[in-house]
Structure formats: structure tokens, C-alpha cells
Amino acid sequence: MSSIALPPELIETIVDEIGLLHDRGTLKACSLVSLAFAFPAQRHLFRAVDLDNHIPRKKAYQRFHRLLVAKPHLGAYVRELRLGDDSEDDFGSGKSWIVQAKTLPRTLGLLPRLEAFTLTFNAEQTNWKAIPAETRSALGHLFRLPSLQAVSLEFIKAFPPQLLLSLTRLKHLSLSCVETDMSTPLATYIHTRWESNLQSLFLRGTSPPTVEMIGQALASSPPHSLRRLAITPTFEHGFSDAVSDLIKTGGSCLTAFEWLPSIHFSSSAGSIDLGLLPQLRLLRFVVSFRKTYAQGPFPEVVRLLSQLVAPQTVNSTANIVESVTIDVHCVRNVDGNKLQTEWKPIDKVLTKPAFRRLKEVKVRLSTSTSSSADRHKFTLAFQDILPRLQAKGVLLSVTNYHEVEDAKALLDGLEGL
Structure with missing residues (x-):
């Protein structure tokens, strides 16, 4: 019997549908059928x-x-x-x-x-x-x-300033423990215009001079394109000031801000002021319930949220924040009454009139720092810990999340922002 030849367009459509399912086993099998199947399958593999x-x-x-x-x-x-x-x-x-x-x-x-x-x-x-x-x-x-379009660099020192500044032409940039080479003074690069197209920027443990250089590149290339800024602070002198300057000079169009401090130490946002960002729609915070936090997990989060209702904000009567995500670590010995007391400041600040556009609050429990039993108890108690938001009709949810999967999504696109 003679074999039936399928049109190439049909073969590509079939393989593309399998690719959308991320079914690597079937894709590998397809690559062995014939050359007509091999090339479309390899494109996905x-x-x-x-x-x-x-x-x-x-x-x-x-x-x-x-x-x-x-x-x-x-x-x-x-x-x-x-x-x-x-x-x-x-x-x-x-x-x-x-x-x-x-x-x-x-x-x-x-x-x-x-x-x-x-x-x-x-x-x-x-x-x-x-x-x-x-x-x-x-x-x-x-x-x-x-x-x-996207670059992520980790654990590099003496990184060339010119190369760092050239990376701001990309859409997405992630720097983790990256230190720029400061053998040449920063002032050398200040008056140079850099073409910046950054939409998403993640800074984790990044040195203040590195942050300052990126801020200069953003400031020298209006109109500003940056939409998402995620920060894991360091304890280096000047870090918060460098981030604050970056926000002031190049962050006027930010729609998403993420404050992701270490879960092991208490960190201050310093001079960072979210009140300068009138277009914020999405906020994300990391909090830890470790016993070393004498004042509880939320003082810094509440301080940042309060900036969006303070008199010095661009619009003192309302902001346009729609979604707040809180990643929770180190949940231990869950007690419903104690939880409600700890979460009361969040419930209070997010129900102020300035947050009238708030639609959802998402709480995500880390699977790596809390036991399944404690996460289950927290989920059961969650329905009672934010009564004001619940009465206001804000959508509340609590889910589990995995840091490894979450880290890989840091450079995702910003569709809808």
C-alpha cells in the first residue's frame, strides 16, 4: 500500500498543538516519525x-x-x-x-x-x-x-558599566548580586544618553552603584518605559536611596511594584516612596512570620501601603491599585485569634477610601518554608483574618506557591499592565 502524505501545513498544526501542551514525550516521538515531523517537533523541543x-x-x-x-x-x-x-x-x-x-x-x-x-x-x-x-x-x-529581549545575571562582580547600560535597551532585565566595575567614576556616564526600553526590572542584592547606573540610563531616555520593578534590598549604605532616585527619575509609569526582602532579616524600604507612583495597579510583598520579627511581619508593608493614602501622594483621595499579593513564609503553630491580630493592620489600611479600586488580595503560602499542616491550618483560619476587606467585597484567596517556579516567571511579559 502506498503511504498517504499529509500536507506540511497540517503536520505543523498538529505538532504546534502538541507543543502548546508542553508534551515533550509526544514531541520526541513525533521527531522520529519522518523529516516532515522532525523539524516542527524540534522547533518546540x-x-x-x-x-x-x-x-x-x-x-x-x-x-x-x-x-x-x-x-x-x-x-x-x-x-x-x-x-x-x-x-x-x-x-x-x-x-x-x-x-x-x-x-x-x-x-x-x-x-x-x-x-x-x-x-x-x-x-x-x-x-x-x-x-x-x-x-x-x-x-x-x-x-x-x-x-x-530578556537577560538575567547572577553573582558577578566588576561588570563593565558600558555593558550594563547597554542592557537597558532590552525589555526585561534581572540582576542578582551584580556589582558594576567602579574603577571609572559614575559621573563619567551621567551625561551620556542611553536608549532604554526596559519594561521589567528585578534587582536582588544589587550594589547601589549598579542601581544608580540603571537609574541614570532610565532618566536619560524619556518617555519612560519601565512598568514593573521588583526589589530585594541589601543592607549596603545607599541602596534604598539609589532605588528611590531610580523611581523618581525613571519610574513615573510604573504599574507594578514588588518588595521582596529576605525572609531571614528585617529590611527597611528607607526613602522609597510609593506615593510618587500614580499609575500603580499591582503590588506584591514578601513577609515572614519568623519569631525574630519582634514587631510582627507587617510594619514595612503597612508603611509602604500608607504612602498611597498620605497627603503627599499625587492623588490624595484615591489610587488605582487593583491587586495586592502577599507571599507568606515561615507560618508556624497557627492560631486564628493571633493571626487576626497580626493581619489587622493590613485589613485596616487596605479598606481606606484611597483603595476604593482594590479588587483582590492574594495570599500565597510558601511550600518550602512552612509545613503542609501549618499551611492547611492557615487556610482554614484565613476566612476570618480580613473581615473588613471581606465585608467590602474584595476577592480574597489563599494558595500555595513554589519559589523555583516563581523565580522562572520573573522575566515574564507584562501583558495587561
Whole structure:
């Protein structure tokens, strides 16, 4: 019997539907049917390559490199790449395989259509100058790809200021424990105009000079494009002031603000003033119920929320905040009456007239810092801890969330903002 040939358009439609389901098993099976199925299936299989999710990561990278060299057409399918170092426990020597990988420049050169790139060194910060010149050049070329929209960098020191400022042309930028090279004074770059298109910016443990440079780039490129700002503060002198200046000079169009302090230490927002942001619609906070917090988990959150009802706000009678998300950590020995007392300040501030557009309050319980039993007890008690908001008709919800999955969503698009 002669075989029936399906039209290429139909094959692509079938494979695309499977791709939407993220069914990698079926996609792999499709890639073995015929060449007509192989190429559409490969386009989905290699769209996102996460080499930070395999241990040892060095071996995962080596396999990927060999595959790219053997079949270079696959590189055109890769839209997202995540590179991560092995931890000291994984590789023992304490040396970075990323720094030592002589083939990495060629690998990066085989990815012409990359849209999102994550580079994570281990907890010991890697000096940018310790990376081989050829690899630094390849990274610089990657950062200039017209297709690139999002970059995430972790644990890097002495990062070149010019390269940092050039990254503000992207839509999404995430910096975690990144320190810029300050051998040249910041004033050298202040009067230069930088083309900034940033829509989403995440700063975690980032040095004040790094924040100041990004703020200068945003300020020199009106109209302002930044819509989402997520902050995990440091204890370095000047950090809050640097963030405050960034908000004043480049954050006038912010619609989402996230205050995500460490769950182990109490942090102050310092001079940061949300009252300067009249377009805020979405707010997200991290709180911890660790016993070390003598004043409870909410003083800083309440202070930030109160700025949106204070007289100095742009509109002292109302803001346009629609959604507030509170990520809760370290729930212990849940007691309903005690919970209601602890949450009363939140219930009080969010029911003030200025929050009349508030539609929902979402509480998310971390699965990594609280037991399932305590989370279950909290969920049962939750229906009584925000009585004013409940009476006002605000939609209240409590769910569980996983930090690993949440971290991967930090560079998601901002549709609807």
C-alpha cells in the first residue's frame, strides 16, 4: 500500500498543538516519525534549553554543545537559554566550569535568534575579568542580538558599566548580586544618553552603584518605559536611596511594584516612596512570620501601603491599585485569634477610601518554608483574618506557591499592565 502524505501545513498544526501542551514525550516521538515531523517537533523541543536544571551542569552543557556542532540548524530554534554553574558541593573544586569552558564562545555563536538568556555563577561571585576574553566577547555579541529581549545575571562582580547600560535597551532585565566595575567614576556616564526600553526590572542584592547606573540610563531616555520593578534590598549604605532616585527619575509609569526582602532579616524600604507612583495597579510583598520579627511581619508593608493614602501622594483621595499579593513564609503553630491580630493592620489600611479600586488580595503560602499542616491550618483560619476587606467585597484567596517556579516567571511579559 502506498503511504498517504499529509500536507506540511497540517503536520505543523498538529505538532504546534502538541507543543502548546508542553508534551515533550509526544514531541520526541513525533521527531522520529519522518523529516516532515522532525523539524516542527524540534522547533518546540529546543525552544527553551535549561542547562541550569541538570546536575552536573557541565556535562549537560557538553552534550548540548556536541549536539549543536553536529546539527547547527537546531541553534536557530533556541529562543531561551539558561546557563548555571555547578555548586561547590557538585563539582568540589570550587572552580567555575563556565569560566573554564573553551567551547562556550562557539556554542553562543550558534544561537542567532535567542530571546532570553540567563547566566548564573555559583554563590562565590565571579569577577567578570576572570572570564576569558573570547568568552566575554561572545557574551557581548549575544547581548547585542536584535532578537534578545530578556537577560538575567547572577553573582558577578566588576561588570563593565558600558555593558550594563547597554542592557537597558532590552525589555526585561534581572540582576542578582551584580556589582558594576567602579574603577571609572559614575559621573563619567551621567551625561551620556542611553536608549532604554526596559519594561521589567528585578534587582536582588544589587550594589547601589549598579542601581544608580540603571537609574541614570532610565532618566536619560524619556518617555519612560519601565512598568514593573521588583526589589530585594541589601543592607549596603545607599541602596534604598539609589532605588528611590531610580523611581523618581525613571519610574513615573510604573504599574507594578514588588518588595521582596529576605525572609531571614528585617529590611527597611528607607526613602522609597510609593506615593510618587500614580499609575500603580499591582503590588506584591514578601513577609515572614519568623519569631525574630519582634514587631510582627507587617510594619514595612503597612508603611509602604500608607504612602498611597498620605497627603503627599499625587492623588490624595484615591489610587488605582487593583491587586495586592502577599507571599507568606515561615507560618508556624497557627492560631486564628493571633493571626487576626497580626493581619489587622493590613485589613485596616487596605479598606481606606484611597483603595476604593482594590479588587483582590492574594495570599500565597510558601511550600518550602512552612509545613503542609501549618499551611492547611492557615487556610482554614484565613476566612476570618480580613473581615473588613471581606465585608467590602474584595476577592480574597489563599494558595500555595513554589519559589523555583516563581523565580522562572520573573522575566515574564507584562501583558495587561
